[in-house]
Amino acid sequence: MESKPHCLITMGMAGSGKTTFVRKLYSILKVKGFNVYTINLDPAIRKLSFPANLDICDAINFKKLMQEYSLGPNGAIITALNLFATKFHEVIDLISTKTDIHYILIDTPGQIEAFSWSASGTIITDSLASVFPTSMLYVVDTPRCTNPNSFMSNMLYASSIYYKTKLPIMIVFNKTDVEAWEFAHEWMTDFESFMQSIDEISNESYLASMNRSLALVLDEFYNELPAVGLSSFTGFGFDIFVPLLETSKREYMNSYLPELEAKRKAVEEKRVSNNLARMEEDGEDMAPINELLDQLKVNDKK
Numbered sequence: 001m002e003s004k005p006h007c008l009i010t011m012g013m014a015g016s017g018k019t020t021f022v023r024k025l026y027s028i029l030k031v032k033g034f035n036v037y038t039i040n041l042d043p044a045i046r047k048l049s050f051p052a053n054l055d056i057c058d059a060i061n062f063k064k065l066m067q068e069y070s071l072g073p074n075g076a077i078i079t080a081l082n083l084f085a086t087k088f089h090e091v092i093d094l095i096s097t098k099t100d101i102h103y104i105l106i107d108t109p110g111q112i113e114a115f116s117w118s119a120s121g122t123i124i125t126d127s128l129a130s131v132f133p134t135s136m137l138y139v140v141d142t143p144r145c146t147n148p149n150s151f152m153s154n155m156l157y158a159s160s161i162y163y164k165t166k167l168p169i170m171i172v173f174n175k176t177d178v179e180a181w182e183f184a185h186e187w188m189t190d191f192e193s194f195m196q197s198i199d200e201i202s203n204e205s206y207l208a209s210m211n212r213s214l215a216l217v218l219d220e221f222y223n224e225l226p227a228v229g230l231s232s233f234t235g236f237g238f239d240i241f242v243p244l245l246e247t248s249k250r251e252y253m254n255s256y257l258p259e260l261e262a263k264r265k266a267v268e269e270k271r272v273s274n275n276l277a278r279m280e281e282d283g284e285d286m287a288p289i290n291e292l293l294d295q296l297k298v299n300d301k302k
């Protein structure tokens with residue numbers, strides 16, 4: 001697993017800069033001599049700004065899908081992802097045949113919930129994470145995040161993606177050429193500072209009070225998530241971000257993979273014991289099978 005390509009799934013709110021970030025990361029990794037495989041999973045993208053090895057738009061005609069099935073844009077994105085997910089095992093097989101890839105970069109739709117909370121998003125993410133070391137990259141529009149309400153919405157999304165997928169996640173504060181990201185890091189790690197900022201903008205509103213409560217509950221979920229500030233325009237911060245990918249891959253190897261293997265083993269054991277129970281019920285002679293199982297156990301110990 002360690003030698004397999006590191007899969008990076010980019011997510012984030014609409015307009016946070018996911019596609020621009022993928023393009024920049026792609027070119028930086030290429031300059032560093034890595035082989036990168038890129039996948040676009042946004043069926044509604046008008047013009048792809050990075051070279052995609054695999055593009056959902058090649059498989060599904062988004063406009064035709066909307067017209068033929070009278071779907072709105074969000075419905076069509078979900079339907080396109082559902083259709084693509086049914087064939088995703090072929091994508092995995094295809095990438096698995098390539099032995100010289102270091103990174104798989106994936107761009108997802110702007111409508112974040114279309115991927116993060118849909119069955120197809122879960123199927124695609126789980127399929128990738130069961131074969132390749134996989135990390136989530138949550139891209140944040142830093143200038144928009146100066147508002148504590150937007151900041152909290154992003155933390156809510158990032159934490160829920162982290163706890164839903166259980167995959168390592170990194171928060172990428174993008175567009176730092178417009179707004180420095182240190183305030184956001186301080187809010188993430190210093191609860192009091194965030195509370196003070198809410199008080200400064202609005203003390204009374206219902207939203208402010210909801211965000212205070214959310215911070216109280218969520219603070220311990222997001223304060224330790226790794227975060228980095230960068231600009232997908234200028235390339236600032238990528239020198240810090242790229243080495244952190246190794247840490248993220250190690251987290252996958254040390255925490256996600258053992259859990260995945262334990263789950264696989266439990267499923268396998270359950271299947272074997274169900275099959276044995278069925279054979280016993282059918283009155284089959286179990287002696288040769290038990291003998292074979294004992295032999296396998298002896299070989300296992302060797």
Ligand SMILES: Nc1nc2c(ncn2[C@@H]2O[C@H](COP(=O)(O)OP(=O)(O)OP(=O)(O)O)[C@@H](O)[C@H]2O)c(=O)[nH]1
Binds near residue numbers: 017018
């Ligand atoms: N100043 C600045 N603008 C950026 C940066 N990254 C992206 N943008 C701009 O932000 C806007 C949105 O960028 P996209 O890359 O299309 O964002 P996205 O998240 O992929 O968008 P959707 O997929 O439509 O949600 C564009 O106008 C970009 O030029 C950055 O680092 N700095």
